[in-house]
Amino acid sequence: MGPESFADFYRAKRILVTGGAGFLGSFLCEKLLAAGAEVLSVDNYFTGRRANIAHLISNPMFEAMRHDVTMSLFVEVDAIFNFACPASPVHYQFDPVATTKVSVHGAINMLGLAKRLKCPILQASTSEVYGDPTVHPQTEDYWGNVNPIGPRACYDEGKRCAETLFFDYQRQHRVAIKVMRIFNTYGPRMHENDGRVVSNFVISALRGEPITIYGTGAQTRSFCYVDDLVDAALQLMATPADVTGPINVGNPNECTILDLARKIIELTGSSSKLVFQPAPQDDPKQRKPDISLARSVLEWQPTIGLDEGLRKTIAYFERRLVEGDLKR
Template sequence: MEPMNIDKIDNMDEALLKIQELEKRLKDIEYRIPKKYPEVKFLTYKDRKRILVTGGAGFVGSHLVDRLMMEGHEVIVVDNFFTGRKRNVEHWIGHENFELIHHDIVNPLYIEVDQIYHLASPASPPHYMYNPVKTIKTNTVGTINMLGLAKRVGARVLIASTSEVYGDPEVHPQTESYWGHVNPIGPRACYDEAKRVSETLAYSYDKQENVEVRVARIFNTYGPRMHMNDGRVVSNFILQALTGQDITIYGSGQQTRSFQYVTDLVDGLVKLQNSNYSLPVNLGNPEEHTIEEFAVIIHKMVGGKSHIVHKEAMEDDPQRRKPDITRAKNILGWQPVVSLQEGIKKTVNYFRKELMRSKHSERNLHSPVDASNINKVHKAGDYNDF
């Protein structure tokens, strides 16, 4: 075998250096090119609102921000990034209608807005149990701050409450008139009771200070941008299936949940905010499945060699959860339209891409255009399951 010619080696090294120099120049040129944003609707000053979204860099909040930005409003996101992530909204950074503020709403905030969506709070058990006192403060002191802001500037505020206010319900399905069955000293109480207090605060400000309030009781929600390790059923099952781990069910697996896709929830939040209805409204999917059924559905969709295993039940884990959405249908004309199959498929694809990332430059962005289009391809009443 002939030895490599020294001149050839030098030429290869020179060519490699030139390629690297060209790549550097291309990157420099890319930085100079103005950032392209999704095409948003143009609103005149009469129709354009300044809208504050607390927790806007989180899972649900970022999808809501996409919707409001696409509609042409000015959106201010406030987040302390405990569970939210900047990259959930990075595609809007620099846009003339968008502002991102790193701030904890436990501290007062002084800005001018027309509407407030108060979504700030950890929402999964591992996150809200991590610092229970902080969870309580966010949903009480933070809520007081947002209601106080609404009072000062005359804004309407939507409080993102939760189906957890019903606790482990003794009434099925759960209507808004049901008062709940909650353990005030259990491990979930920091979230359940704090959300109940946030509702009380909202209606106290409504009665005493004439603040316009809307209250959404949000049931289990899933979709792209879910936190990978948030400990929720759907994210747990998808992550375990994709990584070949055992799919873990706590308890018998016969406890039920009703899951809605995130764009359906966002549609409901916007309709509720812009309605003339001030009493609490359930926003959830009335299609009820056992936890075991969800495990089987996700296992079949992902494939692989994972096994479904059972572990000891969690304390105060609700046994049945299903919303009665009669009020949302009648008052808002709202109901879920994205099928479970379509929603799970999009969520699995997002998680799969997330697991494939090995460096920051490999972006896993969920386009706001795709997010807004998924609801358009389903007509109301076309909700189909497996």
């Protein structure tokens, strides 16, 4: 299912995007508008930024609302994308209680809204529900290996509980749900201080500063460019009601953190040196999605390779550095 096939699904529909000013949410708003939808972005701007959606404000089909999804929301829409939640350890560990509330209370409020409106709702879940996996690559039927009391649990368990709520609302209230498990995604508009590996490495390389690798660098991740990820979300929402997920969305091409650092140094022409620090608690050693289900159900797979995506991401941060827009 390509963009041309789901365009009719969104044309003239009113779509709510929670976390709409965030990294992923802002690209989702853009693509929904391009598909002919009317879009309501809801964000409390904890990690989202007005700058991410500033270019959309003049569009008469776009509306931005400042609102925290842990509070009830009463609007009239045809579909809901629930993307509201801090997604990097730096941000979700800043206030772990609030992070759990966003995942759990936010899910309850958005599911309640979907129940009242009888509209479909898509949950932006995460590969973190698999924890530090003992199965590789991770398939959707794997239940995970999560520390429920560790420093990452506010996010990991919050997202796991949100998935529980989604499926219980479907079983108990017949809410039309979609659950997408997002693996590492990168691209322009990433927050420069979110602690995520791609933005950290790119900014350090552009500044010629040491690049810090936690652990040996042998741990792996699979990096999906933002455009590919958002296309998958749009396609999943447009599937028939019996397609609920959970469904893995990410790039199955595995890369070690050490190789990623070396690649970014090469692409930026940087003189940065590598420095090593101890790995943080519960940091997954391997992360790679099995996307067989996405390939068969959505006819989706990533199209943008790591080098191409990194060049676009580097160009974004390079421009912001030139403009003096990046704070140390």
